[in-house]
Amino acid sequence: MTQYEYSLDFARKMDQEDELSVFREMFFFPKVNGKEAIYFCGNSLGLQPKSVREYLEKDLESWADKAVDGHFDGDSPWFSVHKRSKSALSEIVGAKEHEVVVMNSLTSNLHALMVSFYRPAGKRVKIITEAGAFPSDMYMLESQVKVHGLDPDKTIIEIAPRSGEHTLRTEDIIETIEANKEELALVMMAGLQYYTGQVFDMKAITSAGHQAGAFVGFDLAHAAGNFPLQLHEWGMDFAAWCSYKYLNSGPGNVAGIFVHERHADSPELVRFAGWWGHNEQERFKMEKGFKPMYGADGWQASNGNVLGMAAHQASLDIFQEAGMHKLREKSLKLTGYLEFLIKKISGNSGVLEIITPENHNERGCQLSLLIHKGGKAVFDEFYQNGIVGDWRNPNVVRIAPTPLYNSFEDVFRFAKILEQSLKKFA
Known part of the structure; x- marks a missing residue:
């Protein structure tokens, strides 16, 4: 089992060791406020492969x-x-x-x-x-x-x-x-x-x-x-x-x-x-x-x-080219890292709760976060800081790190923004 760490060096080390990291360059990323977004919304619309035009x-x-x-x-x-x-x-x-x-x-x-x-x-x-x-x-x-x-x-x-x-x-x-x-x-x-x-x-x-x-x-x-x-x-x-x-x-x-x-x-x-x-x-x-x-x-x-x-x-x-087996292996690590960071940061704040099963056999890459404090304002805070996730009424944010194009650094950057947001609403 991977021993996760809340550090940028750890995230970048994981990306360097990731043989699927090359596929990230095969996709276009949208921008939020003029900067490349951290895109965790493949559960709603996947990114465009650069090869589509050809x-x-x-x-x-x-x-x-x-x-x-x-x-x-x-x-x-x-x-x-x-x-x-x-x-x-x-x-x-x-x-x-x-x-x-x-x-x-x-x-x-x-x-x-x-x-x-x-x-x-x-x-x-x-x-x-x-x-x-x-x-x-x-x-x-x-x-x-x-x-x-x-x-x-x-x-x-x-x-x-x-x-x-x-x-x-x-x-x-x-x-x-x-x-x-x-x-x-x-x-x-x-x-x-x-x-x-x-x-x-x-x-x-x-x-x-x-x-x-x-x-x-x-x-x-x-x-x-x-x-x-x-x-x-x-x-x-x-x-x-x-x-x-x-x-x-x-x-x-x-x-x-x-x-x-x-x-x-x-x-x-x-x-x-x-x-x-x-x-x-x-x-x-x-x-x-x-x-x-x-x-x-x-x-x-x-x-x-x-x-x-x-x-x-x-x-x-x-x-x-990537292979579903390898994609699943990365997905387990990527979502596992997301889960680790959310729990480490949110602690007992009472702001949010992961409602997706902890059992890896009972989930894909998506984690659904039930927002107990702050409501949609928490989601809006994510977006203003470049996180593209998905809001579902009445109070759930869906975050889906997709192994074809998301990185461990994406997950780390999300965690830093989450930490900043929780300080506002905890």
Whole structure:
């Protein structure tokens, strides 16, 4: 275990020993008050890789030079653009290449997957999720339930932390699944809870859901590119994620899905079909009768967003070069250092409390700080001193040191600003 020290020399020594430090130079950093920011907001929007422009220009040139022929001509024709990312994505989320595909946006993908995997029938109609899920997931689940003529208040079961606690216990999730197994149709949760930063035990939840006879799916918006995933091994039926947070692919850019191999060749599964999910060998016959592609590709509807995928690929290639295993190793040290410094500085001041689990297996790089004194003024003080974090009502600051581009010196500088701020509000 690393023996941390609250000193600039220690932080710089850690950076000198960090073999991933070279990747920091591959990203643009924003400025606050004219100075380069300490950017801890990759959980909301990742930084832009400097290579994005080059990747985009290749497809822009193809569009300019070839126009429609770009779909089939050149080194990377657009007809198969969705295949470029499969190698990197399968490594990042721990899946087989035919289990993943880039398409659409996160919530639209969840809606599309719910069509296949939320099939309420008889008394099996209920959905289990976590209380305080990201609003888009709440709205998605509510509307899906209403589509089937059901009442969300009676159909959606929200599991909340125990009184006085901030995070969910795995045993409480499993107990809720067991208690509702006769009426349960779906378990649909975040993989990493956006507010608290808690990583749920996806393997255990999936196993319990399947034993109860339900489908299981996860929203991995805050987990993909952050926490080591093994989706195929864990066995959930489906998952979806965005690409603009830890995957650094640009605001609102294309998203991705996972569909487990057991569903890869199941044409009988109900789905909202489109021509890009149709058998590519027969796609241009323009005939009726949908024949889904094998695997996750069969959930595609429209042809891919070529320019969006180019920006996405720029980041994915960096991930492959760095390697998720090494990124996770650095992340544990980086967030561990952040935790050490926060506890050392805040002490018994009562100003803030870390609500993210201490167990490394239950968190990614994000720490969520519950502000007990000073409220948003504490966050505003951070920003005025060059810290870009994320405020979430009513009183949580999310700080996410990202291993691809953040340094130990970033964390140390944050600690000095935190120390200065606490003197104002303690």
